[in-house]
Amino acid sequence: MDETKVFGMPAEKGRWLFILLGIMVLLCLGTVYSWSIFRNPLEKLLNIGATDSLLPFTVLLVVYAVLMPITGFFIDKYGSRTVTAVGGIVTGIGYILSAFAPNIYALVLTYGMIAGAGVGIAYGVPLALAAKWFPERKGLAVGLTVIGFGLSPLITAPIAKYLIDTYQVQTTFLILGIVFTLIILAISTMLKTPPTGWKPAGFTAAQASAMSRDQSLPMMQSPTFYGLWLCYSIGTFVGLSAIGISSPVAQEIIQLDAGTATAAVSLFAVFNGLGRPIFGWVTDRFKPKYAAIANYILIIIASIMMTQAGAGQVATYIIAFCLFWLSLGGWLAIAPTATLTLFDPTNYAKNYGIVFTAYGVGAFFGTIVAGKVRDTFGSYTNAFYITGILAIVGIIIAAFVLKRSPKLASEAS
Numbered sequence: 001m002d003e004t005k006v007f008g009m010p011a012e013k014g015r016w017l018f019i020l021l022g023i024m025v026l027l028c029l030g031t032v033y034s035w036s037i038f039r040n041p042l043e044k045l046l047n048i049g050a051t052d053s054l055l056p057f058t059v060l061l062v063v064y065a066v067l068m069p070i071t072g073f074f075i076d077k078y079g080s081r082t083v084t085a086v087g088g089i090v091t092g093i094g095y096i097l098s099a100f101a102p103n104i105y106a107l108v109l110t111y112g113m114i115a116g117a118g119v120g121i122a123y124g125v126p127l128a129l130a131a132k133w134f135p136e137r138k139g140l141a142v143g144l145t146v147i148g149f150g151l152s153p154l155i156t157a158p159i160a161k162y163l164i165d166t167y168q169v170q171t172t173f174l175i176l177g178i179v180f181t182l183i184i185l186a187i188s189t190m191l192k193t194p195p196t197g198w199k200p201a202g203f204t205a206a207q208a209s210a211m212s213r214d215q216s217l218p219m220m221q222s223p224t225f226y227g228l229w230l231c232y233s234i235g236t237f238v239g240l241s242a243i244g245i246s247s248p249v250a251q252e253i254i255q256l257d258a259g260t261a262t263a264a265v266s267l268f269a270v271f272n273g274l275g276r277p278i279f280g281w282v283t284d285r286f287k288p289k290y291a292a293i294a295n296y297i298l299i300i301i302a303s304i305m306m307t308q309a310g311a312g313q314v315a316t317y318i319i320a321f322c323l324f325w326l327s328l329g330g331w332l333a334i335a336p337t338a339t340l341t342l343f344d345p346t347n348y349a350k351n352y353g354i355v356f357t358a359y360g361v362g363a364f365f366g367t368i369v370a371g372k373v374r375d376t377f378g379s380y381t382n383a384f385y386i387t388g389i390l391a392i393v394g395i396i397i398a399a400f401v402l403k404r405s406p407k408l409a410s411e412a413s
Contacts, residue, residue, distance in 0.1 A: 143280020239328025
């Protein structure tokens with residue numbers, strides 16, 4: 001009989017607390033999704049345009065995505081506690097140094113590169129722990145864990161808005177940096193991976209054998225990998241460009257005031273969070289291909305709505321951006337769950353780190369293109385034609401490429 005204890009409880013029950021702790025870590029790291037709240041104050045403070053104010057956010061997302069593959073190797077070598085603690089400290093240092101950045105280029109270094117490195121180091125740990133503690137419900141567990149990253153703006157956007165209004169934007173960076181460091185360090189002391197050989201009750205030897213099956217075709221030699229990578233790139237291009245412009249679109253196109261725009265971002269965060277368990281379940285229940293296609297359909301609907309939006313059309317804006325944020329949340333569950341489903345799950349942390357580079361590519365081009373569209377045409381409206389077209393391309397890729405390799409399919413049968 002298994003007597004493994006977690007937080008003084010049988011592992012079957014105690015393991016759920018790792019999901020809660022992972023959510024808390026990702027709530028701190030997910031403050032990056034509240035960047036649109038920082039943009040207007042920074043544009044006024046530093047006398048910069050829309051493209052420049054997106055640079056720190058863009059660089060952070062790229063650095064964070066680049067470091068994810070490296071983190072997969074470090075988790076196995078140094079342990080979840082150490083990697084999480086290092087990530088929390090680096091993130092905090094980046095925020096604290098941002099409080100003293102004299103110009104946008106310094107902010108790109110402190111927030112974009114240093115804080116981005118911290119996020120990249122720590123982000124993968126909660127996902128890897130969820131996958132290891134819940135091998136029989138991997139999609140649901142990962143989807144629940146990443147809720148923290150998606151729901152973060154629900155909490156952090158109003159807090160950031162209050163701090164910026166009360167203490168100015170530089171002091172806000174300082175406060176957030178100190179608080180995030182303390183919270184993540186405290187949580188890191190409680191993290192651990194399952195003991196060797198542990199498995200949940202009812203998880204049969206046949207299931208374990210199927211999940212750890214040796215694959216003769218390495219992930220990066222499979223056409224499916226490139227299909228997933230492209231689909232993920234498109235999903236993050238659309239989602240992260242929408243997140244970066246949520247508040248400015250509300251103020252410039254719909255003509256809402258800054259306070260209402262901030263409240264809207266908090267609402268959108270709920271849908272970002274909901275997208276993760278919903279699409280995690282859909283990817284578990286059906287094939288990743290169908291989850292991806294459903295996600296792209298939501299993007300097309302939202303894009304069409306925003307190409308027609310104008311001043312005072314609050315409902316159109318709210319519905320469309322709820323769909324955009326839901327879509328991005330969905331991809332942050334589809335991609336890791338598809339990686340577990342389509343490729344060797346014993347190498348999940350490393351494999352998903354590689355797949356996650358697509359997030360960086362989507363983030364870089366999505367945010368840059370959105371800013372360029374605004375600076376070139378004087379409005380963000382034309383950006384939504386691009387997102388709609390990309391979603392159509394994504395449906396085509398998912399339909400024909402996003403599937404298990406013939407080798408794996410034959411082994412699973």
